[in-house]
Amino acid sequence: MTTQTYRVEGMTCDGCAKAVRRALGTRLPEAEIEIDRPAGLVTIAGAHDEAVVREAIDDAGYDFGGKAA
């Protein structure tokens, strides 16, 4: 898939958002990552696999909530 928004729970501060961004960036160096922390949304633009996103979020210690839209 190319551009997709996912729900991520538990990003309570900017440090959390930064951590999620870094966890995703390590695994998806080619993708553009946008984080809407207050809404608990992460948008990934660029070819990626949802399973990789889930794993990155899990490993970072946040809750992956699947596709948002």
Place this chain on the structure above:
Amino acid sequence: MTTQTYRVEGMTCDGCAKAVRRALGTRLPEAEIEIDRPAGLVTIAGAHDEAVVREAIDDAGYDFGGKAA
């Protein structure tokens, strides 16, 4: 090594501390993990490899600062 305290930078809220705890717990299910978030310290009691701790912290998006004491 058995019990060791490490420096971890960037844990700015309790969500961050929880994320670090989870990232470490996944990789070191047998160890006891104590986090002093304001001080930026993580203590691990139980056999573990420093490289595994470093990787967990890195993957979680925080900065591993090596042994604290």
